[in-house]
Amino acid sequence: MLVTFKCRSTPDVVMLRNLAQYLLAFIGKDVGSRGVISRHELDEAIPRLERAIREEARTEAALEALHHVPNDHSSHDDDDAVKHRAWPLLDMMREAHRQGDDILWGL
Template identity: 85%
Template sequence: MLVTFKCSATPDVVMLRNLAQYLLGLIGKEVGRRGVISHQELGDAVARLERAIREEARTEAVLEALHHVPNDHSSHDDDEAVRHRAWPLLDMMREAHRQNDDILWGV
């Protein structure tokens, strides 16, 4: 199932429900049927999501160093994918914060 985030300051952001739940969980929200990140919450929410992305990147770097196998051609795209898929929502959150707008879903 898909979740569509809406904000008048930006184009819609559409993502899979499980990714949306993961990202919203990082900022203390739940997907639910409907939801909102109010413009008052956005400053803290942006900081929390950015911090979580940085911490995830550090953790991945440490794990990669610990488990590095020379000439290992396995793909780590799945690890990188969550971080890259977070950027559209993070960009929406930043712009909504700049424009004092809310982000809604399930409407």
């Protein structure tokens, strides 16, 4: 299932529901059927999501080091990391903050 985030000042951001729920949990929101990140919440929400992305990147790097197999030539697709999939929502949040707009989903 997909969730579409909407904001007047940016293009829509569409993501899988489980990823949306995962990211929204970092800022204290639940994906539910509808929701909003108000312009007043963005001051706190943006740094919280940025911090969560940085912490996850450190965790992924540590796990990769623990599970590294020398001469393993298998493909590790780093593009699937949550940090890469979170950037569109984070960019939307930053622009909404600059423009003083809310972010809505479930309309």
